[in-house]
Amino acid sequence: MSESDTNHNRPGRFDLLVQKFLEQTIEAPEAGELLAMLECHSHLGREVLDHLAVHELLLVAARAERVTPMKEPLRKPKFRWVPWLAAAAALTMLLAVVMKDVFFQKGQIADRAVPDSVAEESTSAAVAVLGASYDAEWDAASPEPMVGSPLEPGILRLKKGVARIDFFNGARVVITGSTVFELVSQDHAICHSGKLSAEVPPQAHGFLVGTPDGDIRDLGTEFGLEVGADGAAVHVFDGEVEIEDDGPKTFRAGEGVRLNDGKMTDRFSSDRGAFLLSREALAERREALEAKAGEWVAAGEKWNLDPHLLARFDFTDLTSPAFALRNVSSFGEVNDGAVVTSPVVEGRWPGKTALQFRSLSDRVRLDIPGELDSLTFTAWVTVHSLPNRFNSLLMSDGFENGAVHWQIVEDGSANLGIRMNPEWPAKFVTPPLLTQAMFGQWMHLAVVVDGEAKTITHYLNGESVYSQKQEKLPTLRVGSACIGNWSDPVYDVPVRNLNGIIDEMTIHDRALGGEEIKKMYRVGSPTVSAERK
């Protein structure tokens, strides 16, 4: 009796082969086996086609459900030449939209609610972004804004340091020292107390800064403002500002005016040297970052001496295009990584290089030989978006026993997948960590598999965010792997490329402690603040 004959009699074998066929993971011997079954038993062919028909129907339904319904009626576009691809895209959308209307008629769906795109689409009320900060300390009563964070209307309470706020209309405001500053809209803010300077380009003409003592309307200029117990002092450095005092009055470069309770009470010459403008704040931040980068380099030289450090990719001095990613570990036997198409971009320090991961082919190929009981991965990452269900940080090729998959899930959670055994692909997933507000910011991510303590722990910016006991841990094998992508995918969601930038990555064959990871974050963080822990 042939092997395939034997397999025909195994209950479920046919189902398994059909499923593999549908998932497109069927291998040649299995395809041969299925073919033999179909040739021997003609009714099975009809069954396969029926399975395929239902399978495709379900796929069409699933895709239709993911389509964004359009609330507005389709309108006739004005006559214009449309490139074919754009037309195809538009028509595909039309097809999807109209099909959705046809398929999901009112009252025909109960359990799976059709998502209302207007309600569920991510929205942002942001009016500005925190462009930069230097030695900034914020009032603990409100969430601390991070550089790159979108800022929604509300009050910012700066206790010390400098912060630059870039309004979406183009105006830039630098607040310094102890300042209470309220964002109202993209062209309106209120300085309740403290000190600021504003640079307003022509496109932001009319930018309004209110104070308890009167409003200042900028007519395309640079000015300084100090609000205290003795009123609001306005210093015009360039261009003109308009102030209400029994009707609008205009003040020009070099002029200064004090307001009390809506009245002009004093006039003086403006003091340019008393305020920090954004370009100066930027220069100060750059200097501070360069100093901090020096600390990071010095710390890195010590980290490199750790005999358990298999690889440390510091992403420095990459040439463009990059071909090799240098392993700077002193003792690690891991070879340099091979860069595949990832473009070189600026990293988290001024002038430092990093690699961007954007397209399907972008990746760094690695080989981490050996078997490990414990391991630690750390990385400095900027995520631009999470377009895929899984977005790779570091993934073993395929997913053999002991392989590890470190990824960010589409909902912003961090995930370490470990192939425990052939039947069990375990996932250790944090709650969602990343929000859209964190896109574009530098984050330090780490995951530790402690073979002795039998735990898996995830870290974000030096803090433990997830810890799970796992009594049965396999011997870990990273083997051939990719940074920022996945080679030799085995599942039906093979597209897992990262959309972001990676600036540093370490791989240890031991479990780093919480304090060590916190120090890596603190030393490597491009946030310039003397007080930050």
Place this chain on the structure above:
Amino acid sequence: MTDDNKIMNDPDGQVAKVFLAEHGFVRAIAIRSAPWPDLVDDIVQQVFLEFMRKASKWDLEKEIRPLLATMTRMVAMRHWRTATRGKEETVRQLAEHLRGLAESEGDEPGLESCDLANLHRCIRELPERSRSIVELHYFNGLSSREIGGELEMKPDTVCRAMSRVRNALRQCLRKANIQSMPHV
């Protein structure tokens, strides 16, 4: 006026409506001409695009199915060849075998042309565990192995369960198809 302009000048969506009325038919032809996983949606979209692009050539007053069947077969063959090209010999033999079987079925719409609303109703009628498997696999994109991890089931068990679920859906859809036929 170019074809592209005509595409954009379908203000009432008449051409699209004609196509959409025959969507199930096109889907059925697609699956019979290209019986390979994950191709149908792409084929139908491509046929739609080609149908719209040459909209001015079609006489919408006449029977449109022969035209759509021809277009669909041509598009389907292109996709099927692309999908199976480069596969190992036995896999290609399996693909050929299935295509031969599918072609012998003829063009009469069957299960493939079912209304998706009926499909959703049938899904709702499934037992909870079965419904979870359908949702995880088709709506959340998990493989049978991943579902095994999620539901603590062996992958083989998941495969058998999925097979049973598809059979149940097939029976439910057939029943719905029969019920929707006009009484004579």
